[in-house]
Amino acid sequence: MSIKAGDNFPEGVTFSYIPYMGDDITTCGRPIQLKASEDWANKKVVLFSVPGAFTPTCSEQHLPGYIAKLKELKAKGVDVVAVIAYNDAFVMSAWSKANGIKNDEILFLSDDEAKFSKQIGWTAGLRTARYALVVDNGKIVYAGRDEPGKLEASSAEAVLAKL
DSSP: OOOOTTSBOOTTOEEEEOOOOOSOTTOOOOOEEEEHHHHTTTSEEEEEEOSOTTOHHIIIIIHHHHHHTHHHHHHTTOOEEEEEESSOHHHHHHHHHHTTOOTTTOEEEEOGGGHHHHHTTOEETTEEOSEEEEEETTEEEEEEEOOTTOOSTTSHHHHHHHO
């Protein structure tokens, strides 16, 4: 299956994350489950995927683009901005803290074992591929996947242009 605009967001999708517990990167919380299919059913969501937290393109370009454009995304009616990666919830939590981001700004979610990315057919080997989805009330209204080594279809600018 390869997801596309017009499809319904899949049922039963869950991600794990650690709720914000302060800026100390060494403070660990306990992962909890986000039932994305349920929690996002009546919301406008921008979900972007990176191959790995703390990796060069992801940390130097992809995530910073979303941080810089967060207010513009929210002004376009986006309720939730979330990033997923193959990394576990502990690494994703540390990545959010390293970037000074709280859960109410951008959710840093673990796509454990790339389960969701495999379900929609968008992986890069064992990891999540670089892509972005816009989900509006349970419907995919934008689905953009980048070719390896590129940051185009999943950039914050590309997503903003589709809102």
